[in-house]
Amino acid sequence: MDKFDQAIITALRQDARQSVSSIADTVSLSRSAVSERIKKLEQTGIIRGYQVLLSESQKEGVSAYFEIQHRCPRCADVVHVFQSIPEVVTCRGITGDMDLLVYVQAESMRRLHEIREYIDAQTDIIKIKTHVVMSEWIDNQG
DSSP: OOHHHHHHHHHHHHHHHHHHHHHHHHHHHOOOHHHHHHHHHTEEEETTTOOOOGGGGGOSSSSEEEEEEEEESSSSTTTTHTOOOOOOEEEEESSSOOEEOOOOOOSSHHHHHHHHHHHSSEEEEEEEEEOOOOOOOOOOOO
């Protein structure tokens, strides 16, 4: 990736719906060059897709972060637990007392509780802390 690819990605993060012409003007390349670069970034998996991000108040259901501490020698050894839960959005290794940070979006508080109970019942899980998302003010995910 060169400086033009990075500039294109920056422009798409700001507004993924803007025209190729607008991006071309921003990054000082031709429309065809920008189109080719975007296509290449998509084909190589650098750009994995585009999404609509709703503010927390517009979402149905409930979302939460689970801090997870486990007894496995490596985080990768316990990730299968979270891959089996369709409501898991992200699962990230973190530093500190806890090992993983898992973000979940569930249809209801009842379902969130079921997910938490399922995770807590796993033999490799030592501790789980739940942080329910109540508000969202900034989301710069790209």
